[in-house]
Amino acid sequence: MTTEPPLRVCSFESRRGAEMRSLLERYGYEATIAPSMREVPLDEHAAVFQFVDELRADRIGIVVFMTGVGARALLAAVETRYPKDEFFRMLDGVTVVVRGPKPVAVLREWGIRIDHRAPEPNTWRELVRTLDEFVPLSGKTIAVQEYGVPNADFYAALSERGAKILSVPVYRWEFPDDPEPLRTAVQETIAGKFDVLMLTSANQLHNVIKMADAEGVRDEWLAAASKCVIASIGPTASETIQSYGLPVDIEPAHGKMGTLVRETSERAPMILTSKPAKR
Secondary structure, eight states: OOOOOOOEEEEEOOOOHHHHHHHHHHTEEEEEEEOEEEEEEOOOHHHHHHHHHHHHHHHHHEEEEHHHHHHHHHHHHHHHSSSSHHHHHHHHEEEESSSSSSHHHHHHTTTTTOOEOOOOOOOOOHHHHOOOHHHOOOOEEEEOOOOSOOHHHHHHHHHTTOOEEEEEEEEEEOOOOOOOHHHHHHHHHHOOOOOOEEESSSSHHHHHHHHHTTTOOHHHHHHHTTEEEEEEESSHHHHHHHTTTOOBBBBSSSSOHHHHHHHHHHHHHHHHTTTTOOO
């Protein structure tokens, strides 16, 4: 009686890498964690100070918080020039909209009123539908707390509705302090050492591609990745995966790490049979 070897999974999770490894190993995977990014606060806060100046002058009608980490970084930047209580009072005078549960938790901690929240799966499309339903956009200035790479589709949708957009970037995504595990994972993907590639954010893939570019193996990595089962945490990551010409084989019903790992364990072995042989 033969036993199939465990599936080999590469996750590009950074902040919660230890938790991801534990989840994967619990389901019997051979787990590789290749941290792909780190959040780097911007050294210059000109955009943040412009945002606060516009708030003080009552020239902003809507503020959109996209991420919890970004909301905290925004406040940290604001506090280099203004008391936080003054900033909170300014937010009381505008319509506050949030994308998902993480910024909700931060704003509740601050005691900030939340007027509208985008429903699951918390992509820019749900944000636009929420704004369409509750907030007139024509002629309004919307400040958007950014989270790395600006979402051109989201901004285009707002512009089409007559809104003026004020982008408020507070951090950017860079390679992790130690990029060697990511560099090794790129080469090992090309060598066919993984059965499953797992992505828990869109920015992870941007950095994987950036590393592949730096190594001069972008096309080789994309070709090898297409032979793996690709598991995506949710629609935002899936859109990015597909934008690079890759398939999304698994997207869980709910965008949680545990759900992603569980559904991958249930579905990946069957999906893998339709992929080119890797063993």
